[in-house]
Amino acid sequence: MRKAMSGALNHVKCRGSSYxxxxxxxxxxxxxxxxxxxxxxxxPIRYTAAPVAANPVWADPDISGDAKLNFNKIDGKIDRxxxxxxxxxxxxxxxxxxGRTGIVERGLLGKWGPNHAADPIVTRWxxxxxxxxxxxEGKGVxxxxxxxxxxxxxxxxxxxxxxxxxxxSLTLKREFSEEALSALDLPxxxxxxxxxxxxxxxxHGDKIYEGYVDDPRNTDNAWMETVAVNFHDETGETFGQFSxxxxxxxxxxxWKEISCxxxxxxxxxxxxxxxxxxxxxxx
Ligand code: RP5
Numbered sequence: 001m002r003k004a005m006s007g008a009l010n011h012v013k014c015r016g017s018s019y020x021x022x023x024x025x026x027x028x029x030x031x032x033x034x035x036x037x038x039x040x041x042x043x044p045i046r047y048t049a050a051p052v053a054a055n056p057v058w059a060d061p062d063i064s065g066d067a068k069l070n071f072n073k074i075d076g077k078i079d080r081x082x083x084x085x086x087x088x089x090x091x092x093x094x095x096x097x098x099g100r101t102g103i104v105e106r107g108l109l110g111k112w113g114p115n116h117a118a119d120p121i122v123t124r125w126x127x128x129x130x131x132x133x134x135x136x137e138g139k140g141v142x143x144x145x146x147x148x149x150x151x152x153x154x155x156x157x158x159x160x161x162x163x164x165x166x167x168x169s170l171t172l173k174r175e176f177s178e179e180a181l182s183a184l185d186l187p188x189x190x191x192x193x194x195x196x197x198x199x200x201x202x203x204h205g206d207k208i209y210e211g212y213v214d215d216p217r218n219t220d221n222a223w224m225e226t227v228a229v230n231f232h233d234e235t236g237e238t239f240g241q242f243s244x245x246x247x248x249x250x251x252x253x254x255w256k257e258i259s260c261x262x263x264x265x266x267x268x269x270x271x272x273x274x275x276x277x278x279x280x281x282x283x
Contacts, residue, residue, distance in 0.1 A: 011098045013266055014218035020152065022047050025102030033099035035088075044220055048105045058161075059110035063092060071113055077165035082114045083211040083225050093221045098212055101219050109222040110161075118171035119159035119228040119268070121208070121275055122180075124236045126257055139282040142258040144272060145239070147179050147250035149265060152216070156265035157272075158250065159226060168227050173202045182247030194242070201238055205229035208274045215266040228271040232279065259283060 015028050023045050032039040052059050061067040071080050071094050072087065084097040093104075094113035109115045126134040126141040133140040147158040160175035162168055177198055186194065207229050215224035233239045246253040256262065258276055260283055262269055276283035 010214055010267075011101075013214045013216045014101045014223070016216055019045075019047055019103050019107055019219075020216050022049060022103075022107060028100045028102050035095065035099055037099075039100070042100065044100070044102050044104045046105050047103050047107050047219070049108045052106055052108060052110055056110070058164075059106075060112050063112055069112060078111065079116055079162075080111070080113050087113065096218065096220050096223050098223075103219040104221055105219060106222040107219045108217045109219070109224070112222055114225045115222060116162040116168075117159050117213070117224055117226040118162055118168045118175065119157040119226050119271060120172040120176045120202070120205075121157055121228060121230045121271060122176065122233070122239055123230060123258070123275060123279070124233040124239060124255070125281075127236060136259075136282040139280065142276060142279060142281040143255040144258055144275070145176070145180050145244065146254060146256040146264075147246060148252035150249050150251045152265065153251075154265040155256065155263070157228070157268050158253070159228075160249070169202070172205070172227075172229055173198050176202075178248040179246070179250040180244055180253045181242055182245035185245070185247060197241070201233075202231055205231045206278060208278060209271050213267050224266070228274075230275045230278065232275075 011033050015025065018024050026042065026044045031037060032042070055061060060069060063069065069075060069080065071089055073080055082097055087097045088095040106112060122145040123142050126143045128134055135141065145158060146155045148154070149156050158176050158179035160171065160179065162171045173195070177194060181194060207227065209226070209228040211225060213224040213226050218224060244253045258272055258281065262272065264272065273283055
């Protein structure tokens with residue numbers, strides 16, 4: 001079974017006091033997160049958001065019915081395996097591999113267990129007006145394409161969910177073109193041209209993370225996992241051919257300077273820090 005790449009991410013944003021658009025979470029102190037921490041008074045709140053309970057095509061059926069889901073396996077077109085290894089099934093429901101979140105059922109997430117996403121991190125060097133790479137503390141400064149999410153207003157990597165049966169490499173391109181290039185608004189011929197150019201550019205990426213995401217939507221029974229890949233434009237000429245335009249789930253888009261001062265959605269700052277380390281850039 002697959003294993004998460006280096007290091008456990010923290011479990012903080014998925015224990016925030018309120019679930020996004022939902023109820024208050026049952027408070028889980030730092031020393032009661034792991035399932036083997038004794039916590040007899042734990043009474044998590046049940047919550048499935050109305051759009052998920054309405055049984056749309058992107059969501060699983062309610063698990064209390066007759067539905068039989070093949071957890072820890074590829075289940076038809078749905079990959080229900082976790083990058084963390086085999087997760088436990090308790091009372092018929094998958095158990096969050098990191099620990100308690102104060103909410104049970106699926107919240108805003110469609111799938112029981114892992115909900116797989118992909119995060120394309122497009123970077124270039126920040127340059128001054130003479131074209132020289134801007135330096136900070138003796139290291140080059142990077143920029144990445146960031147979107148502002150419509151749901152929380154936070155800045156983020158333009159990632160998204162892997163569709164059923166979709167290859168992650170396709171998700172990376174599709175989400176970038178929908179959210180940062182607004183390809184959805186283009187006429188069909190222009191859309192095809194953008195997609196073909198992106199196909200070339202997205203051919204070579206460096207995988208920097210695969211595993212659990214500390215996403216505010218996580219619950220005890222449903223959680224986000226991602227594959228984050230860096231596409232670096234060394235000369236700054238390649239991605240310069242595209243004009244950025246926010247689309248789909250994004251309300252704004254820009255090149256953002258990479259530094260530890262950034263405040264980003266979910267675990268995205270952790271992914272960005274890994275990119276800075278890989279490129280020996282300032283952080
Ligand atoms: C995060 O949620 C992932 O890292 C990815 O960026 C994102 C996918 O969810 P949507 O943007 O589709 O809501 O956990």
